[in-house]
Amino acid sequence: MPELPEVETIRIGLQRLLPGKQVKAVWYDWPKSFPNSNQDVEKFLIGAKIVLVARRGKALLIELDTKYTLVIHLKMTGQLIYVQQTARKPKVESQKSKAGHIAPNHKVRPEVVSEVERFGAGHPNGSLIGKLPDKSTRLIFDLGDSKLFFNDQRKFGWVRLLPTVEVPNIDFFKTIGPEPLSADFSAADFHERLNKRSRTNIKAALLDQKVIAGIGNIYADESLWAAEIHPAATVGTISVQKLDRLYEEIRAVLQLSIEKGGSTDKNYVDAEGKKGSYLKFANVFRRNGQPCPRCGTTIIKTRVAGRGTHTCPNCQKL
């Protein structure tokens, strides 16, 4: 689900809300979502204060004053939602677990103590979520006066507690490409990195986090449409001028989406449970059957690099 603009929107929200908060307790029920030893959790997480919330690619980094960092990847359906506690009568929730899905250290899901609707009320983008925890809640950080919920319907996402100095060495960060919005990232860098994938198609190359960090299916389709490049075009056959334009369009598309609070298709919400509005401004993504905003030709959906792909057959020729 979340790509760079969505993760950045969450980061901005959490950076405003979390620094200075102390982790009082942690609850979780799905070890793959949080594969840390109880010993490390006790020693380096419980009692730790949050110093800073950062982002690298599609991953969030919550730095603690114990020299440990929580690394979080939301994958397709992850959410990270902050809720201020309100005095409210706890309600007992029935506990049903499906066979085969009971983790060894499964704990009883806590009582419902929070609700998030009030964050959405009156907000132009509305709210997607109701009472928390819900059945997709995998992890809860108790911050005393507030809670941070990690929800993940499909269970692909993860949270890992690591020594801060080890973070750059984990597989996910070892080979990750540059930040597309960084001032250090030039069109020349972009060309050089694409040259290493010159025989594959441009969409697969953009989705490859080693080439450039943070682009996913939505922004790959949007930036290729903006640069008038066919997603299935072989990288090596695309002109330098076109690649320069793609470089500019990637940055423009990502920047605009951050300004709009990201894209909400199904699950995505920001740190306060609010939807993003970028998809209202999207030109091709999920717009198959509608006219291309540039030429009026009907947008089509095909499959490129194993992913649903939206193109204008007139503007984006192979």
Place this chain on the structure above:
DNA sequence: CACTTGACCTGTCCGC
């Protein structure tokens, strides 16, 4: 080595 496919999960939607 470069590249593609399947696996990880749950939920939803569509056709029969």
Place this chain on the structure above:
DNA sequence: TGCGGACAGGTCAAGT
């Protein structure tokens, strides 16, 4: 209404 299959915003490991 039920059931099977395809599909969904991401990344790995395993395969060719």
